[in-house]
Amino acid sequence: MTSLEMIPVLEKMFRFQWEEAQQSYVLLYPEGMVKLNGPAGEILSLVDGKRNLTQIIDLLMEKYPQAEGLNDDVLAFIDDAIKQHWIRG
Amino acid sequence: MSGSCQGKPSSLPEPPSHGQPLWLLAELTYKCPLQCPYCSNPKDFADFSEELTTQEWIKVFEEGRKLGAVQLGFSGGEPLVRQDLSVLIKAARDLGYYTNLITSGVGLSERKVAEFRDAGLDHIQVSFQASDETVNNMLAGSQKAFQQKLKMAREVKAQGYPMVLNFVTHRHNIDQIDRIIELCVELEADYVELATCQYYGWAFENRQQLMPTRAQLERAERITNEYRAKLAAAGNPIKLIFVTPDYYEERPKGCMNGWGQVFLTVTPDGQALPCHSARMLPIEFPNVREHTLDHIWNESFGFNHFRGYEWMKEPCLSCDEKEKDFGGCRCQAYMMTGDAHNTDPVCSKSPNHDMILQARAEAEAPATEPLLYRNERNSRVFCKG
Numbered sequence: 001m002t003s004l005e006m007i008p009v010l011e012k013m014f015r016f017q018w019e020e021a022q023q024s025y026v027l028l029y030p031e032g033m034v035k036l037n038g039p040a041g042e043i044l045s046l047v048d049g050k051r052n053l054t055q056i057i058d059l060l061m062e063k064y065p066q067a068e069g070l071n072d073d074v075l076a077f078i079d080d081a082i083k084q085h086w087i088r089g
Numbered sequence: 090m091s092g093s094c095q096g097k098p099s100s101l102p103e104p105p106s107h108g109q110p111l112w113l114l115a116e117l118t119y120k121c122p123l124q125c126p127y128c129s130n131p132k133d134f135a136d137f138s139e140e141l142t143t144q145e146w147i148k149v150f151e152e153g154r155k156l157g158a159v160q161l162g163f164s165g166g167e168p169l170v171r172q173d174l175s176v177l178i179k180a181a182r183d184l185g186y187y188t189n190l191i192t193s194g195v196g197l198s199e200r201k202v203a204e205f206r207d208a209g210l211d212h213i214q215v216s217f218q219a220s221d222e223t224v225n226n227m228l229a230g231s232q233k234a235f236q237q238k239l240k241m242a243r244e245v246k247a248q249g250y251p252m253v254l255n256f257v258t259h260r261h262n263i264d265q266i267d268r269i270i271e272l273c274v275e276l277e278a279d280y281v282e283l284a285t286c287q288y289y290g291w292a293f294e295n296r297q298q299l300m301p302t303r304a305q306l307e308r309a310e311r312i313t314n315e316y317r318a319k320l321a322a323a324g325n326p327i328k329l330i331f332v333t334p335d336y337y338e339e340r341p342k343g344c345m346n347g348w349g350q351v352f353l354t355v356t357p358d359g360q361a362l363p364c365h366s367a368r369m370l371p372i373e374f375p376n377v378r379e380h381t382l383d384h385i386w387n388e389s390f391g392f393n394h395f396r397g398y399e400w401m402k403e404p405c406l407s408c409d410e411k412e413k414d415f416g417g418c419r420c421q422a423y424m425m426t427g428d429a430h431n432t433d434p435v436c437s438k439s440p441n442h443d444m445i446l447q448a449r450a451e452a453e454a455p456a457t458e459p460l461l462y463r464n465e466r467n468s469r470v471f472c473k474g
Contacts, residue, residue, distance in 0.1 A: 021159070028160070
């Protein structure tokens, strides 16, 4: 289980940016692109190599006070993103 | 929506639907220090020497970005031949592109790798001809190529780039696939493209000398799968991409994800194409010197020609798989049958499928002709003017 203290960092294989034409955040890598869904994009936009998961979750809660189960959703996404080699802890 | 007054007049049908040109391939030059006999450049490349200027390229990049293009490949020929490459990389990166340099590594240096990094280059793909120095140099038509490639691949990784290594495989190197993979692991590639040769351009001329047998191919695929399992178990994130040749398939590939759907190539002299082979087709394609990319992508005859399904002939037209493979490759249909509207002969439903069976049979025989190398002298033979 991923710890809330973990500081996620984007793998250097990837570039993260907002794509106007896609109206979404994307991960770019050699000759390819992952179009991120809304929540995934919001989480990754806060991954800066300095914030830990608690801080990321706090920021998301400020932005989306109505959202339920944010903790679990963020942790599940981070686990998946590590498996995909998008980020490392 | 209903009612007859809301649409356009019926005499002006809407062009078939299409996506955004997510992939922009900038073929900066046809010049190349190597002479690979499977080069996908047109055989008559020596006819097209009026290269776009720096400013003309930057205009193309700006217009492409507005259309939604996000991946930009610098290709050729050998793109390193262009003295303004750093300027072009910087302009593209500033526009928000993910920038890919697709190079043979010949002409690269430690200093240039650093200079491109500073300009914002995201990724370098180095192509090899073989894992073996002699075979590599024989295919490249250069005695120094292999050592230079090794050195540059190491430099690319040392300077922190993601690296893709590309090996075009064929009957002369496919049996060394294990050594190719080992070399890629040693060089710490992030992705490896084991691309079985596709028979366009120069490769079509050399098909009999290049095409592997089915047994060679199956062995290579099996070994690749074994390495995938072994490397994954060892926690190595390297990705091995095995591109099967369509000549051994019974259904054609969904070429380019459909004509004019995601891919746009611009040739050294500014011709815009829906794929890098399409220059051979008897269709007039627009030039970026005369038209905007917006017009080219959305309105030009060349880009709309094979969009949708209206253009199809039988057996494609009534085929329930047409939305999956779009009838296959237009260039292959043209090269082999003389009519680009025909079903790709790879399809076993094609009345011309025996041409593919014939090529498979030829692959079983030893190669007899010498390889025809891709160079300016040989290209002149194919030039019209």
